[in-house]
Amino acid sequence: MSDRKPVFLVLGAGAGIGGQVAARFALGGYHAVLARRSDEAGLKRLVGQIEDAGGEASGMLVDASVDGTIENLVERVENEIGPIECALYNLGAQIGNRSLANTPHRTFELGWRLGCFGLFRLAHALLPRMVERGRGTMLVTSATAAVRGNEGQHSHAAAMGGRRMLCQTLNAEFARQGIHIAHIVIDGAVDAPDTLGKMLGNSFEDFKAAKGDDGVVDPAALAETYWHLAHQPRSCWSHEIDLRPWTDTPWWNDNPQSAINRN
Amino acid sequence: MSDRKPVFLVLGAGAGIGGQVAARFALGGYHAVLARRSDEAGLKRLVGQIEDAGGEASGMLVDASVDGTIENLVERVENEIGPIECALYNLGAQIGNRSLANTPHRTFELGWRLGCFGLFRLAHALLPRMVERGRGTMLVTSATAAVRGNEGQHSHAAAMGGRRMLCQTLNAEFARQGIHIAHIVIDGAVDAPDTLGKMLGNSFEDFKAAKGDDGVVDPAALAETYWHLAHQPRSCWSHEIDLRPWTDTPWWNDNPQSAINRN
Amino acid sequence: MSDRKPVFLVLGAGAGIGGQVAARFALGGYHAVLARRSDEAGLKRLVGQIEDAGGEASGMLVDASVDGTIENLVERVENEIGPIECALYNLGAQIGNRSLANTPHRTFELGWRLGCFGLFRLAHALLPRMVERGRGTMLVTSATAAVRGNEGQHSHAAAMGGRRMLCQTLNAEFARQGIHIAHIVIDGAVDAPDTLGKMLGNSFEDFKAAKGDDGVVDPAALAETYWHLAHQPRSCWSHEIDLRPWTDTPWWNDNPQSAINRN
Amino acid sequence: MSDRKPVFLVLGAGAGIGGQVAARFALGGYHAVLARRSDEAGLKRLVGQIEDAGGEASGMLVDASVDGTIENLVERVENEIGPIECALYNLGAQIGNRSLANTPHRTFELGWRLGCFGLFRLAHALLPRMVERGRGTMLVTSATAAVRGNEGQHSHAAAMGGRRMLCQTLNAEFARQGIHIAHIVIDGAVDAPDTLGKMLGNSFEDFKAAKGDDGVVDPAALAETYWHLAHQPRSCWSHEIDLRPWTDTPWWNDNPQSAINRN
Secondary structure, three states: OOOOOOEEEEEOOOOOHHHHHHHHHHHOOOEEEEEEOOOHHHHHHHHHHHHHOOOEEEEEEOOOOOOOHHHHHHHHHHHHOOOEEEEEEOOOOOOOOEOOOOOOHHHHHHHHHHHHHHHHHHHHHHHHHHHHHOOEEEEEEEEHHHOOOOOOEHHHHHHHHHHHHHHHHHHHHHHHHOEEEEEEEEOOOEOOOOOHHHHHHHHHHHHHHHHOOOOOEOHHHHHHHHHHHHOOOOOOEOOEEEEEOOOOOOOOOOOHHHHHHOO | OOOOOOEEEEEOOOOOHHHHHHHHHHHOOOEEEEEEOOOHHHHHHHHHHHHHOOOEEEEEEOOOOOOOHHHHHHHHHHHHOOOEEEEEEOOOOOOOOEOOOOOOHHHHHHHHHHHHHHHHHHHHHHHHHHHHHOOEEEEEEEEHHHOOOOOOEHHHHHHHHHHHHHHHHHHHHHHHHOEEEEEEEEOOOEOOOOOHHHHHHHHHHHHHHHHOOOOOEOHHHHHHHHHHHHOOOOOOEOOEEEEEOOOOOOOOOOOHHHHHHOO | OOOOOOEEEEEOOOOOHHHHHHHHHHHOOOEEEEEEOOOHHHHHHHHHHHHHOOOEEEEEEOOOOOOOHHHHHHHHHHHHOOOEEEEEEOOOOOOOOEOOOOOOHHHHHHHHHHHHHHHHHHHHHHHHHHHHHOOEEEEEEEEHHHOOOOOOEHHHHHHHHHHHHHHHHHHHHHHHHOEEEEEEEEOOOEOOOOOHHHHHHHHHHHHHHHHOOOOOEOHHHHHHHHHHHHOOOOOOEOOEEEEEOOOOOOOOOOOHHHHHHOO | OOOOOOEEEEEOOOOOHHHHHHHHHHHOOOEEEEEEOOOHHHHHHHHHHHHHOOOEEEEEEOOOOOOOHHHHHHHHHHHHOOOEEEEEEOOOOOOOOOOOOOOOHHHHHHHHHHHHHHHHHHHHHHHHHHHHHOOEEEEEEEEHHHOOOOOOOHHHHHHHHHHHHHHHHHHHHHHHHOEEEEEEEEOOOEOOOOOHHHHHHHHHHHHHHHHOOOOOEOHHHHHHHHHHHHOOOOOOEOOEEEEEOOOOOOOOOOOHHHHHHOO
């Protein structure tokens, strides 16, 4: 139990963004609570790395798609560790490109449970506590699919589009109560062994090599932006930001060759 | 059973947009199938009005939030009436403004079931049939909440934001297969007795009077735009359009008095 | 001098969108005034085609980049032909893709004069007259470059981005005075001999063939949407609409192969 | 002449954002070059404050609306002080709310010269130098008017809409050459004595008091976000970010009372 350090909670704490942001907050003086669905060994490794670096961290296994789990997590962290100063909702819902025919009803529903409903549940459980304290921050990792729906992304885009609008409704109600909500659009591939790495398997290293120097988002570098957002003074809060590697084409651009079609 | 007329199907056929668009399509030579959750008498009245005007129509009571219902509806219409040339997803999910604390989990989930999942289910059941025929149109009534999340709109905006991104993913997969998908952002109050009228009750007439001449969307006039979209030649299809009364401020504007803050 | 027909004025009346929309309005009972910078023979041909079809039309040569010309045009049309009921600003500013180094200052300025300032000048000259009459419509052809800036489009995108914001400010001031302003985003190649045709030269036919059936916007078909927008009742006005051929990828989508990068 | 410190150049260096960001970069080890149109005394004061704090700074008077001035400024700074590592285009074009009738042609043109063309000229003069060095940053202060056009903002919104699209075209060409371009949407009132302060005159203090604690953007706090953006590693660059005080309603929201109209 920490009675001095503010608490940082991340849902979706893999070895990519979730783990690196947790490490950054631990370095900055927070007690980092890392929650993820599975891989207890991997979770212990992340916690151990933070502790080895002199930080304070805890790990918890939580299946966020199950009713009650997020609610219990918030209660347990607040009771056993301390008031959550900053939470990061980092659960993804990317399942690769699938045609509509190959997107069953329950896949679509699970996408929504992880991509949208879980954030609603976290807000429901956590924000009233932050309101009572008159302050708090909720960071939300998001994706290009939150701002446009690409082919094959039926489940992911519908979930992320809901996530983005939910962030706006939460901000509209809670910003003036002192709660900062930031929606972070990651518009590029991340060097995340537990998500993209697993999707690509053996070809992950080739993929990164083909992207060139700094061609894939380094989650440790990205963590600085999360840290910055969480510490903006309340006279100048950002609600949305986008990020991508320098060599990637932003989502709104296409290549010049197609420009003769339109523009 | 009609073996000559193309079929128009609307989910959410109240006396506002749904009923009026059905009437417009019936007038234009379609057999209009009107589906709604309840009020059999109201449904019969709408069907009767279409028939009195010389059109062809059927009515069906369907609870779109229940698994299997939309799927059965599509199958029944295709088998008993004819191939659906154009479908309109017109189910709303507006429940008025509610704080997060007053938006229970199941309210949020129901909003998603009607606002987003139902459209996915309709697409799942209908689009493969349209692909086989090499053509078809899916119109989707949508709301300002699909493009920005206002305070108190947690459930509605999350559902509608998902709806809009889903329309984009469907369009990305199906447009080049000959299926036209159009997302219609209604950015104003509609003269709809069965939805806004019920929300406002006795004050509905006062509300409309206060808006002035043509200050509320006339659903019969609006139906012309639905008709137009459904009949654009495939060399120039629209994916998104917005509409509002002339006296309403578009969602992206605020009043000039606040302009000193920013701009 | 026509004392019976409402007047439709188009700036940028080539054989593509401008000419076809003029023809559609003439067919619908307007006196169409076609204004363009050069090619008197081509202009006479367009006017002649409209007259041959039983319509009423006039042609005027106007260099819209020169101060006073648009203003004089409006005055002359109103005095000699009749009150302008609907105007279409159809001047483009596309000069193909050019690197920043190959975009001289004066090119950038000319892009703005045609793409943005000309519309401001038209509004300045025309809208007060429409306000006095309590009604009117201003249609504005626009481009994908109005909503995103692609590589090589420095001049065009800066001009079109200004055009779009100007349409919004005009709408904010004039809609409630009875003037309908619609911004039309053409997000695809148009079968326009005088613009895209000249840019592509001999390869224009090959380009169109490669796009397949209905793979290029047919300006005559597109004209129906312009007509529809101009005749929406004021209880349901659209401010923005997008259009493209069925086989074209909308600007916000990219191809599925790149989706592994992000989404 | 500094041969050790990287150079930071700001155009539009008043006592608000421009001056504070300059001070932040000076504190961080840059030689700050402050350029503004007038008020030599005010400029000297800002430079003096930076020097008093132990920083290095220069001041230059430049009328950015005049041809050649920005170009000369870049050349002079590069030759006399050193390579510009980071430039901030901070010139505004806000002139308050004016009806179309009260926005003369030359006002609209001046808005474009300051709001859009000046940025193009800076990019034209500076980016080739940065490309040769393989790196550099261009920060661009922008306004809500860049993303929506409010009533009375004809000149400002048209200029800022062009500014935003220009930032996107520049980013599309230069990001992969190592130049980071960031467009910063300030969506709230700034505590800026030289701009908003002058507009409001004697009522400025009352205005700020009415906004409450931290109700106006503190430019010194805001400067941290500019600093952060300029130092993001190239694997995770942001192109756009928004900021506003916690108590301000974001531009896309309106107040709940109007929600019955739509949503």
